[in-house]
Amino acid sequence: xxxxxxxxxxxxxxxxxxxxxxxxxxxxxxxxxxxxxxxxxxxxxxxxxxxxxxxxxxxxxxxxxxxxxxxxxxxxxxxxxxxxxxxxxxxxxxxxxxxxxxxxxxxxxxxxxxxxxxxxxxxxxxxxxxxxxxxxxxxxxxxxxxxxxxxxxxxxxxxxxxxxxxxxxxxxxxxxxxxxxxxxxxxxxxxxxxxxxxxxxxxxxxxxxxxxxxxxxxxxxxxxxxxxxxxxxxxxxxxxxxxxxxxxxxxxxxxxxxxxxxxxxxxxxxxxxxxxxxxxxxxxxxxxxxxxxxxxxxxxxxxxxxxxxxxxxxxxxxxxxxxxxxxxxxxxxxxxxxxxxxxxxxxxxxxxxxxxxxxxxxxxxxxxxxxxxxxxxxxxxxxxxxxxxxxxxxxxxxxxxxxxxxxxxxxxxxxxxxxxxxxxxxxxxxxxxxxxxxxxxxxxxxxxxxxxxxxxxxxxxxxxxxxxxxxxxxxxxxxxxxxxxxxxxxxxxxxxxxxxxxxxxxxxxxxxxxxxxxxxxxx
Amino acid sequence: xxxxxxxxxxxxxxxxxxxxxxxxxxxxxxxxxxxxxxxxxxxxxxxxxxxxxxxxxxxxxxxxxxxxxxxxxxxxxxxxxxxxxxxxxxxxxxxxxxxxxxxxxxxxxxxxxxxxxxxxxxxxxxxxxxxxxxxxxxxxxxxxxxxxxxxxxxxxxxxxxxxxxxxxxxxxxxxx
Numbered sequence: 001x002x003x004x005x006x007x008x009x010x011x012x013x014x015x016x017x018x019x020x021x022x023x024x025x026x027x028x029x030x031x032x033x034x035x036x037x038x039x040x041x042x043x044x045x046x047x048x049x050x051x052x053x054x055x056x057x058x059x060x061x062x063x064x065x066x067x068x069x070x071x072x073x074x075x076x077x078x079x080x081x082x083x084x085x086x087x088x089x090x091x092x093x094x095x096x097x098x099x100x101x102x103x104x105x106x107x108x109x110x111x112x113x114x115x116x117x118x119x120x121x122x123x124x125x126x127x128x129x130x131x132x133x134x135x136x137x138x139x140x141x142x143x144x145x146x147x148x149x150x151x152x153x154x155x156x157x158x159x160x161x162x163x164x165x166x167x168x169x170x171x172x173x174x175x176x177x178x179x180x181x182x183x184x185x186x187x188x189x190x191x192x193x194x195x196x197x198x199x200x201x202x203x204x205x206x207x208x209x210x211x212x213x214x215x216x217x218x219x220x221x222x223x224x225x226x227x228x229x230x231x232x233x234x235x236x237x238x239x240x241x242x243x244x245x246x247x248x249x250x251x252x253x254x255x256x257x258x259x260x261x262x263x264x265x266x267x268x269x270x271x272x273x274x275x276x277x278x279x280x281x282x283x284x285x286x287x288x289x290x291x292x293x294x295x296x297x298x299x300x301x302x303x304x305x306x307x308x309x310x311x312x313x314x315x316x317x318x319x320x321x322x323x324x325x326x327x328x329x330x331x332x333x334x335x336x337x338x339x340x341x342x343x344x345x346x347x348x349x350x351x352x353x354x355x356x357x358x359x360x361x362x363x364x365x366x367x368x369x370x371x372x373x374x375x376x377x378x379x380x381x382x383x384x385x386x387x388x389x390x391x392x393x394x395x396x397x398x399x400x401x402x403x404x405x406x407x408x409x410x411x412x413x414x415x416x417x418x419x420x421x422x423x424x425x426x427x428x429x430x431x432x433x434x435x436x437x438x439x440x441x442x443x444x445x446x447x448x449x450x451x452x453x454x455x456x457x458x459x460x461x462x463x464x465x466x467x468x469x470x471x472x473x474x475x476x477x478x479x480x481x482x483x484x485x486x487x488x489x490x491x492x493x494x495x496x497x498x499x500x501x502x503x504x505x506x507x508x509x510x511x512x513x514x515x516x517x518x519x520x521x522x523x
Numbered sequence: 524x525x526x527x528x529x530x531x532x533x534x535x536x537x538x539x540x541x542x543x544x545x546x547x548x549x550x551x552x553x554x555x556x557x558x559x560x561x562x563x564x565x566x567x568x569x570x571x572x573x574x575x576x577x578x579x580x581x582x583x584x585x586x587x588x589x590x591x592x593x594x595x596x597x598x599x600x601x602x603x604x605x606x607x608x609x610x611x612x613x614x615x616x617x618x619x620x621x622x623x624x625x626x627x628x629x630x631x632x633x634x635x636x637x638x639x640x641x642x643x644x645x646x647x648x649x650x651x652x653x654x655x656x657x658x659x660x661x662x663x664x665x666x667x668x669x670x671x672x673x674x675x676x677x678x679x680x681x682x683x684x685x686x687x688x689x690x691x692x693x694x695x696x697x698x699x
Contacts, residue, residue, distance in 0.1 A: 051681075052680070052681030052682060052683045052684075053680070053681060054668075055664065055668050156693075156694060157694060158688075158693045158694050159692075159693065159694060159695065159696040162694065162696050162699055163696070163699065166699045194687075194689075195686060195687030195688075195689045196687045196688040196689040196693035197682050197683055197687035197688065198682055198687070198688060198693075199681070199682070199683070205683045206683075206687075315698040316677070316696075317696060318677070318679075318692065318695075318696075320678065320679070321679075321682075321688040321691075321692060321693040322688055322693035322694065353678060353680075354667055354673055354676050354678035355664070355667045355668045357667075358586075358663050358666075358667035359663055359664070359667075364659075366585045366586060366659055367585070367587070367643060368587055370586070371586050371587050371588055374588070374667075374676060375588060375590070375676070377676040377677055377678055378676065378677025378678065379677075440699065
């Protein structure tokens with residue numbers, strides 16, 4: 001079934017990463033007859049291999065390569081070498097994601113115009129509008145089976161959702177439901193519907209949740225135009241004297257360096273690895289790294305303003321049963337500066353199993369204040385806050401000055417300071433969520449600090465002008481026309497919504513553009 | 524609360540058991556920490572058994588759950604003995620850390636302090652040390668990642684093999 005392309009085949013599109021961006025782009029191009037090689041750093045684990053166990057699954061799937069952190073975010077103190085909780089495996093973080101699939105709001109594509117200039121933030125308008133994105137959002141929703149679209153019913157609410165809904169009603173929130181989830185609520189696409197297993201983050205063992213691993217990738221492979229090469233860690237992108245990229249050097253499964261020639265290279269390694277690769281590809285011609293004439297590669301790192309609130313009740317909840325994130329309140333997602341911050345946030349149901357609850361509820365804490373919370377684990381309900389954070393030039397991914405990986409390449413250093421707007425938003429959300437749970441009778445609530453980032457955005461941002469960003473409205477680098485960025489690092493701003501639907505929509509749109517440009521022989 | 528009885532060297536487990544009425548004690552005999560009441564023992568190979576007994580008490584004081592038996596705290600800290608066997612610097616850190624803990628605790632040592640609050644006050648003094656951080660950091664995984672303790676907290680663990688919760692109470696909340 002799966003084709004293998006020659007290393008010297010310089011007619012292929014090489015995509016680095018097989019997640020939401022790379023996996024989708026690869027299939028979309030393959031469907032159009034374009035030959036594609038996806039280099040995936042991780043191994044291939046099919047969905048039956050996934051493990052219903054938090055730590056074992058983390059060992060199987062997580063990106064654990066060493067990184068360093070700095071800045072005032074608490075992750076730097078609690079998890080200094082784990083800034084992000086993302087995946088190194090075929091399918092990338094679509095194996096781990098929760099499935100929440102929300103379109104951005106119109107104003108969120110125009111953050112600078114809508115919010116105005118915000119001090120010490122590098123806000124910018126996207127070079128695209130919601131109207132331009134709508135047809136691609138529709139295609140993505142159809143592809144992914146998003147509940148609440150295309151006549152697919154929403155998922156049934158679990159216990160954790162029922163507590164959220166009861167609180168939302170008491171507080172007068174109007175828009176609360178089980179979300180728009182890329183999780184089958186009915187059998188479709190040769191995949192089962194959700195069995196309410198409760199291990200969404202550990203990879204869905206039923207294949208009910210959309211992941212490129214068992215949708216886009218096998219469909220692309222079936223065309224004969226897509227090869228996914230696992231255990232292939234991209235090291236450097238090469239270019240010729242004219243500045244066009246010509247191939248990707250990667251370490252294969254034995255650690256041996258190979259070069260896959262390419263007509264076009266698309267970088268989709270998530271917002272830490274993608275800028276790292278561009279920076280590590282510096283050369284005599286591009287001393288500051290590829291596509292970096294603006295100096296913006298690695299800058300404007302965003303991670304969403306996040307946090308969780310858990311609450312204990314006098315009666316059982318069993319929040320861990322059922323779909324982890326099928327529950328949302330959207331009322332606070334509006335832009336309403338009267339709350340003391342710009343942008344908005346979503347509340348989404350969330351639960352962790354006991355092992356991760358112990359690790360993440362209040363990292364570093366010990367003693368009875370902490371343990372009495374865990375004593376009531378089965379009486380807990382929980383939600384996640386996800387809101388728009390401010391891009392800042394100083395929040396950035398850089399190359400570590402001394403530390404290198406096993407291939408001799410500098411590792412990523414991730415710096416992040418909360419913007420006052422982020423802090424104000426988080427505090428507002430903590431207060432609202434505590435009130436929500438109190439309204440349902442919570443006896444104790446826990447404003448829980450952000451986890452290592454699952455939404456990593458902005459480090460190769462899209463901009464109208466070449467001086468302001470790394471890529472144009474098609475994810476094509478301003479500097480090198482056969483070099484693209486296809487993941488969340490191209491986000492100009494973060495919006496309040498979970499990013500995957502937008503990443504997938506951008507990848508579908510980018511595939512149209514790349515195929516058209518190839519036909520026109522402009523790249 | 525657990526109190527500790529230090530057996531005389533050579534005191535047999537059988538003899539300890541015969542004494543009866545000693546309740547939930549941890550007993551040190553030879554190279555082992557023994558819980559006669561609950562019929563388990565933990566043999567040490569690198570660390571002193573007294574050190575292991577103190578580690579078990581320290582583990583309970585860091586993450587106190589009165590409904591969790593000592594056995595699980597013992598399992599949670601036994602990795603330090605294995606690590607000490609492989610790494611002499613690590614062994615020194617643990618032994619020195621426990622010695623310091625005992626010193627700060629007065630004549631009876633750490634385990635001689637009767638109230639949890641007294642022991643926690645001593646732990647607070649060493650909270651920032653690499654020794655404390657190594658114990659606490661390891662414990663947050665090694666204690667809570669034991670499948671045997673999950674039911675005590677009402678966590679049901681893997682559910683795939685049981686068909687998920689679609690027919691097993693994912694939406695069974697009744698009190699709202």
